[in-house]
Amino acid sequence: MPLAHHPDPEEIECLLRNGELRTAIEPFLDEAIWEIDFRQLPTPVENRFLESMLAWELAPVAPIARWFTPILSLQPACTLDDDRVRERLWQTIDTLYSKRIVLDFTDHLSDRELYSLIRRDILPSTVKQVDLPDNYLHWDCSADEAGDPSVWLAYYASDEEREEWRLEEGRDPPPRQVPSYPRALPVAPV
Template identity: 35%
Template sequence: MRRTKKDPKPQNTSLGLADIDQEIHIASLKRQIEDMSGVSFTPPGRRLDPTLEAAFLERVLAFETAPRGTHFAELTRTGVVMPGPDSMTDAEIAAKLTEIVTKLAERRVFLYSTNHLSDRELYTLLVTRVFHEETTLMPPDPDSACHLDLLGGCSDADTRIWLKYYADDEERDRWRRDFPEDPIPAHEDPPYHRDASLPQREY
């Protein structure tokens, strides 16, 4: 009698109930995002692990459904009083900035690119302009953050300040190659070193 190898047992490739629930959840999240945005939503890059994809989509949906408002109103709601800078001494402004950045960090909001500004200049910029710009108010989440880059407006003035105080040699050379007609200011060390002591997101 001819002997043959046993056929391997068929592999069970069907999804388990938990996997099916996850796929239904992902499809529901995509549909909600598409309904809100009016466009077909496709996560960037290759297909993520379903757990990671669901977490990513949940954050996208949370952002899309979060209320709009201002940081000034949110800080005021938490009890931060922000008087006009002309009514404050330098010491009072320094103390108020410490209070502000601490409260912002509690809400996962972090400041960047402040080293070219004195305390008074920074406080004035924040309470008269930056904090009054409407933004999406995300609930505090340890896995996410709002980054307030004071040079993030990308205006000509912002670019000049970045090139002067913040861009390293490689970045300045790249800018010179990409924009040969743009004048590049001579590098100067920023007059203040505040950024290193500001609360930062922990990755």
């Protein structure tokens, strides 16, 4: 005779949380959500997924500079000497990382160029501020406004990625270059 399964308090709490999350996310759902077979997910995994969806839907949209108190602002690079640019750049990198903003592909940029890119492109960008401990915003510093992948291809792409690009585009990628400004920037945990 099989014994009845009596869920422990942790399982019950997980199921109750699942009901709360499903109710909270319902107004935001569209047909794309039903492509996920929730029956295949353990309830704790489903809860984590629903929590991340809800955090995304409810996240405020604001310029990155306004994610900070006081507002993060940088003076123009042309008003600073090289030592001050470097000092302020590293302070800013650490400050951005405190809000889980990670700068990717920066080693082709001088300190002054990276500082200017942060001031001109990153800080005024309006982005959803998703407040989850494992959510990081990655900023691709090799990209330009037109989406030209030349910098990424020249400095960062693997041989396989360069070959894939060559086959897709029908032309050779730009010559490989070694980045002139290697940095050990903070990275998102794996």
